Amino acid sequence: MAETRGATVEFRSVTKRYGDTVAVDGLSFAVPAGRICVLVGPSGCGKTTSLRMVNRLIEPTSGEILIDGENVLQGDPTELRRRIGYVIQQTGLFPHQTVADNIATVPRLLGWPKERIGARVDELLTLIGLDVRMLRRYPAQLSGGERQRVGVARAMAARPPVMLMDEPFAAVDPIVRERLQNEFLRLQRDQGITVIFVTHDIDEAIKLGDRVAIMRAGKLVQYAPPGELLAHPADDFVARFVGSDRGLKRLSLLTVGGADIDPNFDRSRLDGAPVLSPSMTLRDALAAMLASESQTGKVMDGDRYLGALTLAKIGAMLRVETPA
Amino acid sequence: MTLLGDVAGWFADPAHWQGTHGIPTRIVEHLELSGLAVAVAIVLSVPLALYLGHVGRGGFVAINVANIGRALPSLALLAFALPIAIALGLGLGFWPTLFALVPLAIPPILTSTFVAVREVDRDVVDAARGMGLRESQILRAIEIPLGLPLILDGMRTASVNVVATATLGAIVAGGALGRFIVDGLALQDYPQLVAGALLVALLAVATEVSFAAFARATAPAGMTANP
Numbered sequence: 221m222a223e224t225r226g227a228t229v230e231f232r233s234v235t236k237r238y239g240d241t242v243a244v245d246g247l248s249f250a251v252p253a254g255r256i257c258v259l260v261g262p263s264g265c266g267k268t269t270s271l272r273m274v275n276r277l278i279e280p281t282s283g284e285i286l287i288d289g290e291n292v293l294q295g296d297p298t299e300l301r302r303r304i305g306y307v308i309q310q311t312g313l314f315p316h317q318t319v320a321d322n323i324a325t326v327p328r329l330l331g332w333p334k335e336r337i338g339a340r341v342d343e344l345l346t347l348i349g350l351d352v353r354m355l356r357r358y359p360a361q362l363s364g365g366e367r368q369r370v371g372v373a374r375a376m377a378a379r380p381p382v383m384l385m386d387e388p389f390a391a392v393d394p395i396v397r398e399r400l401q402n403e404f405l406r407l408q409r410d411q412g413i414t415v416i417f418v419t420h421d422i423d424e425a426i427k428l429g430d431r432v433a434i435m436r437a438g439k440l441v442q443y444a445p446p447g448e449l450l451a452h453p454a455d456d457f458v459a460r461f462v463g464s465d466r467g468l469k470r471l472s473l474l475t476v477g478g479a480d481i482d483p484n485f486d487r488s489r490l491d492g493a494p495v496l497s498p499s500m501t502l503r504d505a506l507a508a509m510l511a512s513e514s515q516t517g518k519v520m521d522g523d524r525y526l527g528a529l530t531l532a533k534i535g536a537m538l539r540v541e542t543p544a
Numbered sequence: 545m546t547l548l549g550d551v552a553g554w555f556a557d558p559a560h561w562q563g564t565h566g567i568p569t570r571i572v573e574h575l576e577l578s579g580l581a582v583a584v585a586i587v588l589s590v591p592l593a594l595y596l597g598h599v600g601r602g603g604f605v606a607i608n609v610a611n612i613g614r615a616l617p618s619l620a621l622l623a624f625a626l627p628i629a630i631a632l633g634l635g636l637g638f639w640p641t642l643f644a645l646v647p648l649a650i651p652p653i654l655t656s657t658f659v660a661v662r663e664v665d666r667d668v669v670d671a672a673r674g675m676g677l678r679e680s681q682i683l684r685a686i687e688i689p690l691g692l693p694l695i696l697d698g699m700r701t702a703s704v705n706v707v708a709t710a711t712l713g714a715i716v717a718g719g720a721l722g723r724f725i726v727d728g729l730a731l732q733d734y735p736q737l738v739a740g741a742l743l744v745a746l747l748a749v750a751t752e753v754s755f756a757a758f759a760r761a762t763a764p765a766g767m768t769a770n771p
Binding site: 314329 | 668670685689765766
């Protein structure tokens with residue numbers, strides 16, 4: 221299904237200095253192909269600088285950045301940028317060009333034939349769920365969410381193996397943001413593209429990241445999958461940054477199916493208990509149980525009774541997985 | 545009231561519409577002189593302003609230097625230019641006047657063009673660069689089209705100023721519409737004087753109106769929510 225093969229991205233001791241100020245300090249980490257790596261941290265931590273060094277909008281002072289083992293610092297930056305998707309917060313759509321022309325930007329730069337560009341634009345429009353009538357519209361005629369979708373489509377147009385996204389969903393309202401995040405995850409899985417994603421929102425990082433890199437004052441503090449980050453924060457800074465509710469956040473990464481379900485629980489005692497499905501997150505399950513004032517949830521896989529999940533079990537998981 | 549009648553009479557005289565001293569010839573002379581002055585100013589300032597606006601540096605220095613041109617009285621420039629033009633064998637009239645008009649046209653064109661490029665949304669430029677447009681492509685495909693209304697605005701201001709000031713040429717034996725004013729004054733032929741002033745005013749307004757129409761026709765698409 222994946223049309224694009226994602227590339228690996230590796231930072232090796234990357235440093236950026238501005239005079240005496242060190243913006244990024246000896247950054248080293250590797251992103252596996254086809255995964256989403258989220259750089260997160262307070263403002264001024266160097267996350268955006270790190271992102272912009274990948275496509276050389278900022279040149280590193282020292283170190284190497286490798287895409288599929290190839291050092292991006294060698295060769296022509298313009299050629300490099302055409303092979304890397306780029307999405308920014310305000311989308312940076314060209315206001316004087318139609319949606320179709322915006323999406324076609326990189327394929328045009330690469331000299332694709334007209335028919336191929338047209339076919340690709342139509343394909344992307346379907347992928348991002350916009351109507352073909354939108355093609356002739358200008359960015360000012362679109363909603364914030366639509367603009368953001370077009371921005372993502374434009375970045376993906378020439379099937380780049382790597383995509384850089386700088387707070388792409390920060391400017392839209394929370395409901396639209398959630399929808400865009402879900403669509404983006406689906407699209408990324410489908411296309412198999414490697415993504416480096418910058419945000420200041422830890423919840424967004426946990427939701428989207430296969431790996432999360434927490435940065436502080438130019439340094440990488442912790443680089444781990446989100447579950448591990450929540451379960452074992454490397455230090456007090458990370459613990460504070462992920463929040464005192466990190467146990468609850470972690471529940472949103474775990475599913476009912478993966479929890480400790482009691483299959484021998486007497487089913488007749490579960491009248492009035494909320495029905496939970498195995499694919500539901502523990503966070504949603506907890507909310508459902510609290511809302512119905514029930515100590516237990518009835519876990520059903522379709523019509524099949526799997527057992528009961530108790531509040532006590534969820535509480536136990538919180539305690540076990542996040543030692544104080 | 546008699547003066548107005550006399551002016552109308554002056555316009556009604558077919559002799560004033562014919563030959564090398566007729567109104568059509570003077571209008572053409574006036575447009576040639578003004579057009580060339582603005583064209584020279586464009587050639588001198590637009591490339592510089594585009595470059596400075598694109599790199600985002602040095603623009604305000606350039607603008608301040610150019611503004612000296614605005615401070616220098618055109619009449620003084622004309623007086624300077626006259627002996628030089630004569631020494632170079634360029635003669636009276638056209639060339640000294642051109643020399644006096646160009647510094648008048650440069651500041652609005654330089655300033656507007658610089659600001660036009662500078663004011664293009666930096667996010668849009670950043671996205672363009674990040675997607676792999678070369679610097680020249682960013683200027684050509686993004687900054688110039690988006691800045692065009694403001695660039696034209698500067699050219700319009702410059703042109704109107706030049707059209708209004710080109711009458712000075714008549715003082716140094718140039719042609720153009722200033723001829724009617726200067727001659728009218730010298731001969732105490734007030735109908736001719738007023739007619740010349742009216743023609744200059746009309747030409748300036750016409751310049752303004754045609755620039756506005758051109759700007760509307762070339763405005764970048766998609767810049768309003770419901771174009």
